Amino acid sequence: MKQILLSSTVMVGAYFGIAGASGTHASAAELTLCWAAWDPANALVELSKDFEAKSGNTMKFEFVPWPNFADRMLNELNSGGKLCDLMIGDSQWIGGAAENGQYIKLNDFFDKEGIKMDDFIPATVIGYAEWPKNSPNYWALPAFGDVVGWTYRKDWFSRPELQAEFKQKYGRDLAVPKTFAELKDIAEFFQKRQIDGKTVYGAAIYTERGSEGITMGVMDVLYSYGFEYGNPKKAYELDGFVNSADAVKGLEFYKALYDCCTPPGHSDAYMSEDIDAYKSGQVALQMNFAFTWPGIHADANVGGDKSGYFPNPAGPAGVQFAQLGGQGISVVAASDKQKEALDYIKWFAQPEIQKKWWALGGYSALRSVVEDPSFATSQPYAQTFLDSMAIVKDFWAEPSYASLLQASQKRFHDYVVAKQGTAKDALDGLADDWKDIFEDEGKY
């Protein structure tokens, strides 16, 4: 009898113990964060351990390689799937995600938690968080600041014999180019040159057809040549802006750069192909997003003092812009764990976490981090990042951005890589395509 009583007591105790334990766990959740599979995502996994320790929530990550990222994640959003509680989606998605109710609006949350958008780099707020643009409606917290810039072989540039030859040929020092014309001279100088017994080439630039590659590359040049997405005084008036004479010259320049100075077979290259070309010592210059710089700096072959970084050069009129990359972090409207997801954003927005984020290899968009006096010298590429973020422009963030992007991908690739038609034809065609899309959207 005594034994039965004891066993019963133990069982009851065990029952309440288990119930109590599960009660504790009921407040903890497993959050899934969706992003692209790349180096910064690994840094975020590391960073998020702090959130797990402090909140008791566990983090699960769904990372998809860049070429399939948009397909996979937009499918998830469009189908109202519950896979992702948090989404670090591309900046162009903001318009569609806001209008279609796929992200939750964060204004009230920001107000309640004292998160101020003024604390973030203005370009990242406009690019990653706002819809409509330039209105105080926020759908994301700037999470990863990114921008297209250039990497160059500092060790090659500093060789006395190359410096002498370059000076004799071009009448100036072999140094970081300030204009695109100078950049092309350098790329031509290195094209098919023998360095250490190996044939090297000028520049690795974006030419990819399938997703967004060539558009991201061409836009870098077009902005600095005078391209505008439309009349600043009249929305969606494209003629004379998209296909302006300056824009035509910019597109012609990009094609000339592709024809003269890229490695053989560089006809479908985006981020990873450019990194490969650079890291394998094939090219003197590499166009790529800033996220690649920590990896290059740490690389055994081209890292350390062998590489230098510079922002997108200026166009013929001295105008200088760069294509914005990067993303904001949003809470998915279909998620059942919105409260916990918001807790994550609250945690992520803290200055000390943002500082740690930068230290781990993530590009913080928080001004207190990037404007800290020690930031510019904290890494060899930090100043270039700051300079680049000051000159950014972004592609359309309209709900129909995918159609707009597909049109530019086709027009640019047809002209630059497939050698069809003229630059004027390509930009006239692009303006027509975009007008058709906006007409379909009821913008006229």
Added chain:
Amino acid sequence: MLHSSIDRAAHATPPVLARRITGLSDRAIAWIFVAPSIVLLLAINIFPLIWTVRLSFTNFRVNRPNEPVQFVGLRNYLNILTDKDIWLTMQATAHFLIWTIVLQVLIGFALAYLINKKFRGNDLWTTIIVLPMMLSPAVVGNFWTFLYQPQIGLFNYAIGFLTGADPSSFSMIGDTSLAPWAIIIVDTWMWTPFVMLICLAGLRSIPSSIYEAAECDRASNWRQFWTITIPMVLPFLMLAILFRGIENFKMFDLVVQLTGGGPGSITELTSINLKREAFEKWRTGYASAYAVILFVTVFGLASIYVKALNKVKQR
């Protein structure tokens, strides 16, 4: 023993259930067995097809759930059939289809003819030849991307070795005149073994007595080939053409992996174009009309072809 097992099973069946089963007609039992398949077919094939046709008359976009869906009549169909770019993708598809079929049938038949001859190690050769079709198209695409690499690719090196040209002076997948041929070469490499196997089955089905009779009639080898071999293998060849035609009409993965539809849009086949409309631009209604047009085209052509095939078989 068998009897006693059946008896035991019969006795084990409860009498009420046994009576019920016994009371069913053959037709009812047949329906019980067939019904799950029919339900699945309706759910997975027929319903989506009908739904696609319905959507093709609307401006529905799957990524705009808040927007009202409007009936647009035949507008999507008219837009597709008058779109110059879509006709270019049709041309690219036709070019790919015709050349892959011609090459695969010719080479496949030739290989089958050689393999059919008795020689030492022909089983080993058959296995080696068949290997490419066992690989995944994505893997093959990736693999050939490296082979076509101007700087390190074996294909370019081989062409350079044979012609004396600089291997890095041309790019199979980066040049508009070469890219269509680059994908034709890979598809032919991968799927010729399939045609070869079908042809081999055809060749081995020809009774040797026919050739013996022809020998008695002093028919030359050439005469035997044209009057016995070709007519007897023709239905098999036509079947191979049907399979490869349908497969290549919807070709997607291999081309995406190799060229992504580029350079420019020179290798953008209809399947790639349709995917861009449906899952990148999210023009669901438009893409549905596009899919219906392709379905009707393939279905129509295949029906005509199957009739021709039946006529050949009846000869």
